Amino acid sequence: MLNILRYLKKHVGMAVLILALLCVQAYCDLTLPKYTSDIVDVGIQQSGVERVTPNQMRDTTLEALTLFLSNEDEALLRRAYAIEDGTARLTVSDSATLDRLDQALSMPMVALYQMGQQGMEPSVLIQQSEQVGVDRETFKTQLRTQIETMADQYGAAADTMTSQMAILFVRQEYQALGVDLDALQQTYLLTTGGKMLALTLLMVAAAITAGMLASRVAASVGMELRSQVFRKVVSFGSAEIDRFSTASLITRSTNDIQQIQMVVVMLLRLVLYAPIIGIGGIVRVATTRTGMGWIIGVAVGVLLALIVVLMTVAMPKFKKMQTLIDRVNLVSREILTGLNVIRAFSREEYEEKRFDKANRDLMGTQLFTNRTMSMMMPAMMLIMNGISVLIVWAGAHGVDLGTMQVGDMIAFITYTMQIVMAFLMISVVSIMLPRAGVSAKRIQEVLDTPVSIHDPAPDKNRDESKGDWRGEVCFEDVSFRYPDAQADVLEHISFTARPGETTAIIGSTGSGKSTLLNLIPRFFDVSYGRITIDGVDIRDLSLHKLHNLLGYVPQKGVLFSGTIESNLKFGGADITDAAMTQAAAIAQADDFIQAKPEGYQSPIAQGGSNVSGGQKQRLSIARAIAKQPKVYLFDDSFSALDYKTDAALRRALSQQVKDAAVIIVAQRISTILHAQQIVVLDEGKVAGIGTHEELMASCPTYQEIARSQLSDAELGGAGA
Missing domain, CATH: 1.20.1560.10 (ABC transporter type 1, transmembrane domain)
Incomplete structure (x- = not known):
């Protein structure tokens, strides 16, 4: 939960806005049932009469009501109405005064209503109060005692019943004044219904806006997380x-x-x-x-x-x-x-x-x-x-x-x-x-997850320390073990791959050849020792700079969906069409590319599934050549090529890379016979370093590999 809230931290402002919209929606949603209740209770049952306090009444009715009230309430009632032409009209509108009047007038109106049911008009009550010998205050006290007794009789239902009966009295009063109750009811229903419609529209607008904003925030969070995860994984x-x-x-x-x-x-x-x-x-x-x-x-x-x-x-x-x-x-x-x-x-x-x-x-x-x-x-x-x-x-x-x-x-x-x-x-x-x-x-x-391979600290970054890179790769007492492994895969490896020379690495399966090559682009970091390029520890170079110096061809050719051109120019936007076609020609890929109807614009499916293994490998080699790096790394990259194509590719490649260091991991000795330096690995250790002739004379491990692959005629009697 805390992680999810952390992802929303950047969108606090939008969340507050959504909260405000939800408050508006909730207010509308909670108000509508009250209006529904009012339509049933007031609009239908009470014919649109909202309050016990009438908007207008006869002056005799007002005088009769004063007889039931205390002096304070009587004064309030008289201030609230203005009498004109025998009609008392309400002149106040504040809710506090009206609520007090509702409470004061409820029981008196019930009493007058019951008197009316017995045929007694309010004027009769007034006449009784004006009879000779009757004290008005005593008369009022008697009337208040009667309504208090009546309220006690109603018990728990007093508020509801008195209110309803008082409303009935108000309706009778309106009828006596000639008020159209049907029109009053219709007006109330239409007004209340209009308010409900307005609230509903406001609620819908708030809900839609909140939903839209919430969706945008969620989509933004998803996009940001995908970007963060992708950048991290890369x-x-x-x-x-x-x-x-x-x-x-x-x-x-x-x-x-x-x-x-x-x-x-x-x-x-x-x-x-x-x-x-x-x-x-x-x-x-x-x-x-x-x-x-x-x-x-x-x-x-x-x-x-x-x-x-x-x-x-x-x-x-x-x-x-x-x-x-x-x-x-x-x-x-x-x-x-x-x-x-x-x-x-x-x-x-x-x-x-x-x-x-x-x-x-x-x-x-x-x-x-x-x-x-x-x-x-x-x-x-x-x-x-x-x-x-x-x-x-x-x-x-x-x-x-x-x-x-x-x-x-x-x-x-x-x-x-x-x-x-x-x-x-x-x-x-x-x-x-x-x-x-x-x-x-x-x-x-x-x-x-902490990244094990990262750029050096700014004070150690030596990108700018050298303007002209030659590409000399030096292994200095390098050892390596995989994370959580119990033993080293490579032990005390030392050799130098010089520019203009080909350094081949050969050994039995599992001897650590590919692992050694993968240490140069820092797919893994060395456990002990160091690897340098032109004397600079590769860990003191930014990964971007290091990879710009290298042209890497993996053991298994990897192509990306797009076109042949986009794959050959994968090494950088500065690769020209001339460099691309030259690289394809060197890699012996130009013939089959030109044979395709769309040439270099021919589509490449995901993973290069629409080209053969040999074509995929040649395109991978051409991609590295087009980059024109200082160091070429070939991880058994010629295994899918036939001998004729392999020989032609190597002849063309030798002219292209004469100023660069070439490091080749090979399984076939025939592909490295003319390498200036061959490093023989045996169970992660260097078993010998030298040319083919030198190793045939001094390295039993190399002799064993050579005799298993080449005939005596091919060996030329070397090392016999």
Whole structure:
């Protein structure tokens, strides 16, 4: 979780904006149920009459109401209305005054309503108060005592019932004044409906904008992570690549980052929104005064229990899933890469079983997690519907007893569903978050892995210390062992490869030839000793400068998707067309390139799968020649060439590289007979150094290799 939040650090401003939009959305979402309640209670049941305090009433009604009020409330009432032509019109609009008037007038209006049901007009009450011998204050005290007794009789339903009966009295008063109640009701419904529509449009706009911004942030996070992982992997040496494996790095760069991207969207949309709507719903429920708050407690308790059970069951499987995806990618990569070998050995059935096992293991884990998670939605819906039934059952009793209005019950149901949905959103994210946490940890492992091969410190960087590089490579007592290995692969290697000379490295399989060559471009760093170019330790050169001095041809030719031209100019943008065609001619590749309809613009498929092994190797050699480096490194790069092509290539190459050092790893002695220096390796140690003739005379290991490959006539009796 902390890693995911770390990825969002650069987007704090956007996250704050999204939070503000979500607050607007939540406000609209939480306000709509109140308007729905008002439409039912006020618009339908009360014919659009919003308050107990009427907008207008007869002056006799006002005088009758004053008889029920204290002197303070009576003064407030008289200040609130202006009487003109026998009609008292409301002149105040502040909610505090109106709320106080509503509270003061409710019971008096109920009393007048009940009198009206008995045929007694307010004017009769006024006349009674004006009779001779009746003290007005005593009369008012008697009336207040009556309404207090009436309120006690209503009990718990007093507020709701008095309000409803007072509204009935206001409707009668409006009718007496000739007010069109149908028009009043229609106006209220249209006004409230318009407010709901405006809130809905605002909520939709906020939700869409927040979703769009969240998607942009998530996409940016994904792009940044892919870039960081790619840059990090490109900087890895062979040791780091071997530690993670190619298949795992691909999974981390794709599937794992996709998981994080999905969770970032959910974090910004659901995790931020759920608490707002949940807390807001609880606050709104508390203001409904329905007495059903205990239902919320029951719902939350059941939901938390469900979430805990699901997380306990599913969490270990989510952690295992990413490893199984790695396994499927690994097996798939091996099978697709070695498809021809698999067919040649008729191992299709075995490999199918191997892939099927990896696939079924992943499927089994995914089915388990999906089945577990598929239970969540039905369970949530069961809880939601059960809560709705419980609310209707409890609310129906309240409506029947007069302690609750229908609109309040509807609003309570809506708020409860919002609270439940908030927990549902949190539960969905809580299930996905651990899986994303695993992915984030795997990505962070890549980003936090220290790179073993890196540029020197600025004070040691000797890029600019030499203006003219000759390309003399010197091994000074070099030893090397692989990370975590128990023994050295190379021990105390010392020799010098001079410019204008060819240095060949030969030895039995596993003697360390390719490993020795790979130390020069720093695919690995030496464990002991040092390697220098023109007297400068290669560890004191930037990798960019070092690689600019080298032309490397790997044992297995590697081409990239594109064209022949793009592959031959892979060494730099400064390679001209003339240098490219000259390199192709030297590498004996020009003939088959020109034979293609599109020539140098002929497409190369991924991995060079649309050219033969020999053509791929020649193009790899041409790519190194076109760069015109100071040191050529050939890692058994002529093995796929026939003798005729090999001989022609070497003749042409000898003229091109006469000023550069050439280091060749070879299996065939016939390719290195004329090398100025041959280094013989035996189990990682130097068994001999010299020319072919010198080694045939002095090195038993070389003699053994030579006699196993060449006839006596070819050897010319040397060393016999």
